[in-house]
Amino acid sequence: MADQQYYYGTGRRKTAVARVRLYPGNGAVVVNGKPLEEVFSRDLHRAEILSPLTRLGREGRFSAQVKCAGGGISGWSGAIQMGIARALVASDPAVKPMLKRGENLLTRDSRMKERKKAGLKRARKAPQFTKR
Numbered sequence: 014m015a016d017q018q019y020y021y022g023t024g025r026r027k028t029a030v031a032r033v034r035l036y037p038g039n040g041a042v043v044v045n046g047k048p049l050e051e052v053f054s055r056d057l058h059r060a061e062i063l064s065p066l067t068r069l070g071r072e073g074r075f076s077a078q079v080k081c082a083g084g085g086i087s088g089w090s091g092a093i094q095m096g097i098a099r100a101l102v103a104s105d106p107a108v109k110p111m112l113k114r115g116e117n118l119l120t121r122d123s124r125m126k127e128r129k130k131a132g133l134k135r136a137r138k139a140p141q142f143t144k145r
Contacts, residue, residue: 020104024095029084033096038076058090065098
């Protein structure tokens with residue numbers, strides 16, 4: 014699989030980064046050397062990952078090889094979704110408007126965890142106030 018021609022896309026979500034390679038194939042998705050079902054136990058995450066392919070009706074046409082780093086399972090699923098969408102645009106630029114319509118799959122979700130501030134317990138939670 015590594016020597017044949019592929020389409021590449023990078024996806025990011027929270028602190029997760031996914032590097033996606035799309036190969037012409039049977040629809041198998043491999044994440045960090047393991048099958049998709051082994052890494053993602055929730056159906057919600059699996060559906061989110063495959064949503065760019067289902068939106069275009071190309072579920073069985075491409076196989077994906079993914080390398081994820083950073084973040085957690087939810088961040089991974091969002092990053093892989095974006096990486097697959099970008100790789101699909103690399104394979105066929107005509108699908109870009111279809112992936113942008115509705116829930117935009119090509120735009121980075123910029124929401125990140127807010128950092129903890131000095132003097133506070135968390136990002137915004139202040140210590141309990143005592144009057145006396």
